Amino acid sequence: MKVRILLALILFVTFAPPCVRAQGYSVQTNNAILIQNATILTITHGNIEHGSILIRDGKIAAVGTDVKASDGAIVIDAKGQYVMPGIIDCHSHIAVDGSVNEGSVSVSSMANIADVLNPDDISIYDDLSGGVTTANILHGSANPIGGQTIVIKLRWGKPASELPFQGALPGIKFALGENPKRSNFTPPPGVEPRYPATRMGVEETIREAFIEAGEYKKQWDDYSRKKAAGDQNLLPPRRNEKLEPLVEVMEGKRYVHAHCYRADEILTLIRVANEFGFKVRTFQHVLEGYKIADEIAASGAGGSTFSDWWAYKMEAFDAIPYNAALMTERGVVVSVNSDDAEEARHLNQEAAKSMKYGGLSANEALKLVTLNPAIQLGIDNRVGSIDVGKDADLAIFNRDPLSVYAVVQKTLIDGQVYFDREKDIAARPALGKEKQDLLAKEKRASEEKKASDKLDATPEKKPDQRKKHPQNSEDNAAAGAGGGR
Amino acid sequence: MNKMLRIRAAKYQVIALLLVLLLAFPLWSQRAANVYAIKNAKIYTLAEPPIEKGVVVIRDGKIAAVGADLPIPEGAQVIDAVGLEVYPGMFDPITQIGLNEVGAVSATVDTNELGDFNPELIAATAVNPASAHIPVTRASGITEVISAPGVGGFDSQSSGIIAGQASAFNLAGWTMGEMQINPSVAMVLNWPSIQTSSFDFSTFSMKEKPYEDAKKEYDKSVNQLSDWLTRARHYAQAKEKGSLDLFVRDLKLEALVPVVEGKLPVLVMADEARDIRNAINFCTKQNLKMILASGAESWKVKDLLKEKKIPVILGPTERLPEQDDTAYDKPMTQPSELNAAGIQFAFSSFGTSFSRRLPQYAGTAVGYGLSHDEALKAVMLNAAQIFGLADQLGTIEPGKLANLIVTTGDPLEIQTEVRYLFIKGQLTSTDNRHKHLYEQYRKRLAPAR
Numbered sequence: 001m002k003v004r005i006l007l008a009l010i011l012f013v014t015f016a017p018p019c020v021r022a023q024g025y026s027v028q029t030n031n032a033i034l035i036q037n038a039t040i041l042t043i044t045h046g047n048i049e050h051g052s053i054l055i056r057d058g059k060i061a062a063v064g065t066d067v068k069a070s071d072g073a074i075v076i077d078a079k080g081q082y083v084m085p086g087i088i089d090c091h092s093h094i095a096v097d098g099s100v101n102e103g104s105v106s107v108s109s110m111a112n113i114a115d116v117l118n119p120d121d122i123s124i125y126d127d128l129s130g131g132v133t134t135a136n137i138l139h140g141s142a143n144p145i146g147g148q149t150i151v152i153k154l155r156w157g158k159p160a161s162e163l164p165f166q167g168a169l170p171g172i173k174f175a176l177g178e179n180p181k182r183s184n185f186t187p188p189p190g191v192e193p194r195y196p197a198t199r200m201g202v203e204e205t206i207r208e209a210f211i212e213a214g215e216y217k218k219q220w221d222d223y224s225r226k227k228a229a230g231d232q233n234l235l236p237p238r239r240n241e242k243l244e245p246l247v248e249v250m251e252g253k254r255y256v257h258a259h260c261y262r263a264d265e266i267l268t269l270i271r272v273a274n275e276f277g278f279k280v281r282t283f284q285h286v287l288e289g290y291k292i293a294d295e296i297a298a299s300g301a302g303g304s305t306f307s308d309w310w311a312y313k314m315e316a317f318d319a320i321p322y323n324a325a326l327m328t329e330r331g332v333v334v335s336v337n338s339d340d341a342e343e344a345r346h347l348n349q350e351a352a353k354s355m356k357y358g359g360l361s362a363n364e365a366l367k368l369v370t371l372n373p374a375i376q377l378g379i380d381n382r383v384g385s386i387d388v389g390k391d392a393d394l395a396i397f398n399r400d401p402l403s404v405y406a407v408v409q410k411t412l413i414d415g416q417v418y419f420d421r422e423k424d425i426a427a428r429p430a431l432g433k434e435k436q437d438l439l440a441k442e443k444r445a446s447e448e449k450k451a452s453d454k455l456d457a458t459p460e461k462k463p464d465q466r467k468k469h470p471q472n473s474e475d476n477a478a479a480g481a482g483g484g485r
Numbered sequence: 486m487n488k489m490l491r492i493r494a495a496k497y498q499v500i501a502l503l504l505v506l507l508l509a510f511p512l513w514s515q516r517a518a519n520v521y522a523i524k525n526a527k528i529y530t531l532a533e534p535p536i537e538k539g540v541v542v543i544r545d546g547k548i549a550a551v552g553a554d555l556p557i558p559e560g561a562q563v564i565d566a567v568g569l570e571v572y573p574g575m576f577d578p579i580t581q582i583g584l585n586e587v588g589a590v591s592a593t594v595d596t597n598e599l600g601d602f603n604p605e606l607i608a609a610t611a612v613n614p615a616s617a618h619i620p621v622t623r624a625s626g627i628t629e630v631i632s633a634p635g636v637g638g639f640d641s642q643s644s645g646i647i648a649g650q651a652s653a654f655n656l657a658g659w660t661m662g663e664m665q666i667n668p669s670v671a672m673v674l675n676w677p678s679i680q681t682s683s684f685d686f687s688t689f690s691m692k693e694k695p696y697e698d699a700k701k702e703y704d705k706s707v708n709q710l711s712d713w714l715t716r717a718r719h720y721a722q723a724k725e726k727g728s729l730d731l732f733v734r735d736l737k738l739e740a741l742v743p744v745v746e747g748k749l750p751v752l753v754m755a756d757e758a759r760d761i762r763n764a765i766n767f768c769t770k771q772n773l774k775m776i777l778a779s780g781a782e783s784w785k786v787k788d789l790l791k792e793k794k795i796p797v798i799l800g801p802t803e804r805l806p807e808q809d810d811t812a813y814d815k816p817m818t819q820p821s822e823l824n825a826a827g828i829q830f831a832f833s834s835f836g837t838s839f840s841r842r843l844p845q846y847a848g849t850a851v852g853y854g855l856s857h858d859e860a861l862k863a864v865m866l867n868a869a870q871i872f873g874l875a876d877q878l879g880t881i882e883p884g885k886l887a888n889l890i891v892t893t894g895d896p897l898e899i900q901t902e903v904r905y906l907f908i909k910g911q912l913t914s915t916d917n918r919h920k921h922l923y924e925q926y927r928k929r930l931a932p933a934r
Contacts, residue, residue, distance in 0.1 A: 122809045129813045157810040184589045313589035316834030320919040330930055342805045352899040362612045404899050428812060
């Protein structure tokens with residue numbers, strides 16, 4: 001077990017449970033937390049100076065300047081600090097066990113990221129330390145139609161079953177351009193290149209899959225209709241795990257998150273979506289989105305982009321840091337994402353870049369990593385702003401989070417503190433000692449093992465002798481018995 | 486035509502000529518005079534305390550004067566910088582700018598040569614002065630960089646053991662000749678790490694290897710490296726004794742001579758504490774002048790770095806800790822730890838497209854304890870000192886190259902803009918590919934509103 005994982009577990013044990021256990025189970029008092037004296041960046045109704053937030057049962061119960069703590073509420077004094085909604089990362093690959101790509105086939109919709117969530121991934125804790133509370137965990141971009149995706153909350157220390165964001169619609173990853181056509185990957189020797197290898201082929205693969213899914217849907221619709229009409233002699237169609245998620249897409253029960261770069265391929269997917277009657281929920285990366293912002297806005301899709309990444313591949317050569325601002329200006333709901341466990345730690349800084357590049361207001365910039373991704377993921381009734389009734393997912397910074405100097409002090413999810421900078425620092429000496437003790441113990445154990453292996457070694461090296469002299473058991477060989485024969 | 490008319494015509498001609506001269510004069514003077522004065526600015530010279538309201542005079546590419554009460558020279562082009570701040574330009578000391586245009590398109594990448602020992606290669610040879618990265622990067626206030634061959638960054642893989650010579654140049658100019666500061670500031674040495682696990686592209690997963698095998702490979706690489714240095718010493722001795730005519734000229738050994746003589750520093754890429762220690766011991770034994778680069782675990786080797794006076798070019802503060810049990814904020818707190826220990830360091834992006842994040846990396850370190858003054862030095866002055874260029878760069882002092890930026894405020898803050906940019910004393914445009922594309926497509930979208 002990695003020490004830093006232990007660290008956060010310890011944080012959880014020493015901090016969170018006392019709020020719950022030590023004072024009994026009275027929901028009224030023990031689940032209440034009051035954050036006071038803070039500058040509150042509500043996102044939806046301005047900033048509140050010297051404000052307080054009352055949290056009850058994991059939800060925001062009150063926000064304002066004259067909020068009083070109920071008896072027994074735990075008080076977090078945030079004097080001089082800033083509270084913003086927990087950051088939402090609309091493109092992440094953390095907490096995934098193994099590869100995020102099922103790249104062997106062009107359509108891998110049968111694969112589901114939800115099946116391989118890894119709650120021990122240290123990246124969860126790393127991203128909490130940057131104020132991230134919710135992340136859209138996506139399959140990779142190796143296929144035109146990739147695997148199923150899931151929205152999680154970063155409930156570090158909880159089992160995999162408690163990570164999913166309950167009530168959030170599941171998604172599916174689509175991908176256009178260089179990655180699904182595998183232009184930057186060389187197959188290992190002996191492995192055939194995989195179709196498609198062009199943007200034409202990518203488009204065809206998606207259309208083909210939806211034609212198939214449409215026929216499959218028809219089979220089930222027919223079956224359901226006949227069954228409803230009382231037909232007794234019916235066999236249900238055979239379930240198809242590849243096509244089921246695509247039927248859900250057509251029925252609006254599953255969001256499409258489409259990885260894309262170039263303007264032309266974005267327009268292509270909008271056309272294909274119209275042909276088959278589905279909607280693209282978000283265009284991911286969408287680095288040339290600014291070129292066709294009006295078309296994206298008209299399609300109803302959101303855009304989830306990088307702040308300033310560019311030129312790492314050909315389709316990223318026209319990327320500009322003004323992308324988020326320009327799409328926003330044209331009415332697209334825009335988020336700034338990380339696609340990376342490290343980048344996620346400073347999405348507040350990345351959002352600030354849209355003020356410099358394109359002139360967004362401070363509130364618009366903050367929306368890029370809070371309310372807007374919440375809207376894109378269909379969870380804005382639950383998170384993304386500091387409003388009464390919403391989940392108490394909050395990030396507390398020591399200064400304005402749009403400053404490069406701002407450092408996260410605490411991160412709360414459902415009203416529980418999952419990250420606390422002070423406690424993290426305080427726990428370090430003990431953890432360091434624990435590591436040294438474990439290392440010393442391990443060293444002793446391996447020395448003891450070495451010593452006993454050495455003793456064991458003599459008879460093992462002479463198997464023939466042992467066969468001839470079965471009385472040379474390991475015990476008496478070690479004692480020197482049977483020697484000299 | 487009568488006489489009167491002729492005189493009148495002549496008069497008009499003279500007036501016309503005068504008018505033309507008068508109109509042309511400002512253009513002409515701009516081109517030739519080469520004198521600028523920035524006035525009413527808050528000036529951070531980095532040599533003296535900031536000047537609240539001062540003047541910087543630039544003449545013929547150099548800083549001519551700086552102070553609170555200075556006369557504006559006649560004919561100078563004046564920039565009234567009320568409310569603005571002046572700093573030395575930022576220096577990104579390890580990049581692949583000019584060598585790497587589009588990371589994934591190998592035709593546009595000249596960072597990694599074949600072979601493990603290429604000391605004769607010089608980055609400046611392949612730097613493309615027309616790279617789109619140059620105007621994009623300087624618009625963020627970075628006025629000079631070092632490009633290094635064979636160094637892995639966000640958009641490239643490291644390769645080779647001795648990868649070649651790193652070159653320092655200004656981010657403006659038509660040719661490398663015009664841009665060049667020093668084509669050879671250091672020899673890049675990718676320290677052969679003892680790697681027990683490596684990424685296997687055929688299976689797209691990590692592959693483990695026993696320590697003994699990894700150590701064997703490491704020993705082999707270090708022996709090869711020692712061998713090259715020994716041969717370079719012999720080559721130098723032969724050259725000194727005038728017996729070089731008995732040798733065939735060897736470009737590789739020739740390039741290594743200043744290294745073994747301790748004149749050209751080795752820029753040693755290493756992250757893990759074990760590798761850093763091994764590299765320091767090796768360089769000490771070999772009498773090499775070492776600069777540590779990347780140095781993720783420098784904090785574990787502080788005593789040794791301090792004792793041997795080895796400066797560090799730090800990789801991005803915005804990276805994940807090396808080990809799962811390292812404190813989550815170690816990459817951000819490390820700069821202040823090194824500073825407290827008296828170890829000289831500079832920030833660097835190690836990238837191409839990420840070079841413009843240099844101030845962000847420094848600002849982040851300030852959030853985690855480094856003083857703002859030290860952070861400014863670590864993006865403006867320290868690299869110049871470490872690479873022996875501080876006589877030309879790093880502070881606003883008379884006689885130095887006029888590489889400076891005029892900003893709307895704190896240059897480490899994300900929202901701060903660079904209003905004016907001087908490189909080699911020339912007022913340099915902040916226009917770039919990104920601004921052009923923005924304006925171009927904004928026009929496309931505008932009528933629809």
